[in-house]
Amino acid sequence: MFDIHFFERDPYAPVRHCYAVSKVLYHTKSQYQEILVFENPFFGKILVLDGVVQLTERDEFIYHEMLAHVPLMAHPNPKKVLIIGGGDGGTLREVLKHKSVEEAVLVEIDREVIETSKRFFPNLSESFEDPRAIVVNEDGVKYLQDYENEFDVIIVDSTDPVGFAYVLTTEEFFKTVFRALKGDGIYAGQSESLHYHLDIVRRFQNNLNSAFPIVDLYTAVIPTYAGYWWTFSIASKKYDVRQPKREKDYETKYYSPVVHKNAFLPDELYDKLIIKGEWL
Ligand code: SAM
DSSP states (O other), X not given: OXXXXXXXXXXXXXXXXXXXXXXXXXXXXXXXXXEEEEEETTTEEEEEETTEEEEETTTHHXXXXXXXXXXXXXXXXXOEEEEEEOTTSHHHHHHTTOTTOOXXXXXXXXXXXXXXXXXXXXXXXXXXXSTTEEEEOSOHHHHHTTOSSOEEEEEEEOSOSSGGGXXXXXXHHHHHHHHHEEEEEEEEEEEEETTTOHHHHHHHHHHHHTTOSEEXXXXXXXXXXXXXXXXXXXXXXXXXXXXXXXXOOSOOSSOXXXXXXXXXXXXXXXXXXXXXXXXX
């Protein structure tokens, strides 16, 4: 039925996803990566960076809601939030739903990802117009080095941990995050899939443990990310992140306080998969 197909080039997946392409809308190479936007009859518009699907119009809300609302709801009064990466604007859109947030700084290394989102994904990039949003085009690691005791929540919404995104998963980086957070601050970041990337998830959790007293793992099913059973690593200086601390007074499609409480990996699975590193 469809003649043109896009084969995903995921650096870590043992499978290759293949999408029918109804129309190629944009294809370019920025200073940092290859950017592609195409249309698929089921998923709608799809953003691809360096051959890897970043988001589709159909399912992006699951990822963005879970990445933003779990750390923000675990905090009783998040005012200043930092997002590293996230140039499509989806995580920023969710962060700005919280009335307590006075300032959300988004540090995206590649200005062209933001421009592409503004052109093709207005439902995500409308967040850039909010007066509380501050956009900085810089490497997130470099940006963070100047800060101490500054942010209530830091969210890393980055590409897979290869190339310039790899440093965002190191022990040294998490120590920088710890320093930049206030005394009761919370960190969250996407940490790949349990099915295909168990070693990466374990390394992520171990590195976080070297910097934070409270480290945990929650998951959601993301149909378009290889491995589907997607993880989010979360770390906290003070609060128990499994409990939402406030009433939810904004609209979401997937996230709710019940989803929040049930998203965390049960202790027996955590022990087997993450501590012992055994498959199920
Ligand atoms: N949700 C997506 C996923 O995991 O497929 C991530 C989407 S978002 C577009 C990822 C962004 O992180 C990219 O635009 C990339 O340029 C940015 N990024 C990667 N490493 C970065 C770094 N060190 N500093 C700032 N931004 C970075």
